[in-house]
Amino acid sequence: KAGVTQTPRYLIKTRGQQVTLSCSPISGHRSVSWYQQTPGQGLQFLFEYFSETQRNKGNFPGRFSGRQFSNSRSEMNVSTLELGDSALYLCASSNSGGGDNEQFFGPGTRLTVL
Amino acid sequence: GQQLNQSPQSMFIQEGEDVSMNCTSSSIFNTWLWYKQDPGEGPVLLIALYKAGELTSNGRLTAQFGITRKDSFLNISASIPSDVGIYFCAGRVRTGANSKLTFGKGITLSVRP
Numbered sequence: 001k002a003g004v005t006q007t008p009r010y011l012i013k014t015r016g017q018q019v020t021l022s023c024s025p026i027s028g029h030r031s032v033s034w035y036q037q038t039p040g041q042g043l044q045f046l047f048e049y050f051s052e053t054q055r056n057k058g059n060f061p062g063r064f065s066g067r068q069f070s071n072s073r074s075e076m077n078v079s080t081l082e083l084g085d086s087a088l089y090l091c092a093s094s095n096s097g098g099g100d101n102e103q104f105f106g107p108g109t110r111l112t113v114l
Numbered sequence: 115g116q117q118l119n120q121s122p123q124s125m126f127i128q129e130g131e132d133v134s135m136n137c138t139s140s141s142i143f144n145t146w147l148w149y150k151q152d153p154g155e156g157p158v159l160l161i162a163l164y165k166a167g168e169l170t171s172n173g174r175l176t177a178q179f180g181i182t183r184k185d186s187f188l189n190i191s192a193s194i195p196s197d198v199g200i201y202f203c204a205g206r207v208r209t210g211a212n213s214k215l216t217f218g219k220g221i222t223l224s225v226r227p
Contacts, residue, residue: 004156042220043157043202043220045214045215056214090156090157092156102147102162103159103215106156107154108155108156
């Protein structure tokens with residue numbers, strides 16, 4: 001079974017631009033969660049989608065948004081990029097209707113904002 | 115909010131040694147998870163613990179869910195060079211139909227050959 005895939009793996013943007021990251025979950029998984037990972041803050045939860053609906057949300061500004069498609073693939077968007085948005089963005093999928101099944105992570109997208 | 119404490123930030127051990135890592139919180143969790151992250155990759159699930167007091171092994175790894183539900187530890191026995199990486203603990207709380215996963219900041223493990 002293929003794992004979680006994320007595209008692109010690396011991205012360089014400049015301040016003020018916007019970016020869209022993509023995540024394809026493990027086949028059959030319906031829940032997709034997004035995390036931001038930085039050296040100082042560790043793994044910070046962004047949001048979780050299940051069956052095309054946002055089920056949970058972390059404490060990030062409205063510049064961070066996401067969506068999920070009917071095939072469970074998910075995208076996250078960051079508008080008006082800031083230098084502090086430079087991070088590894090991780091997506092995790094689980095086969096979960098109630099949030100109890102474990103999450104499997106993709107390799108991440110490394111975003112650098114100049 | 116809920117926080118998980120992992121310390122120290124870095125650990126240095128000799129190949130063949132055992133190492134133990136703790137994860138503590140002031141909050142109760144229903145599930146404890148341990149992940150390992152290699153450079154340039156996403157975290158990989160090592161062990162999941164679902165019941166207070168539970169002790170689970172996965173090869174050279176052993177983890178326990180604390181009785182108070184506020185802590186967990188991970189032991190690695192007979193370390194080898196490929197054990198190098200960042201080890202994260204994570205705790206989950208379930209509220210109704212939703213659950214939230216909180217991560218510690220991780221411990222970077224170095225193994226000297």
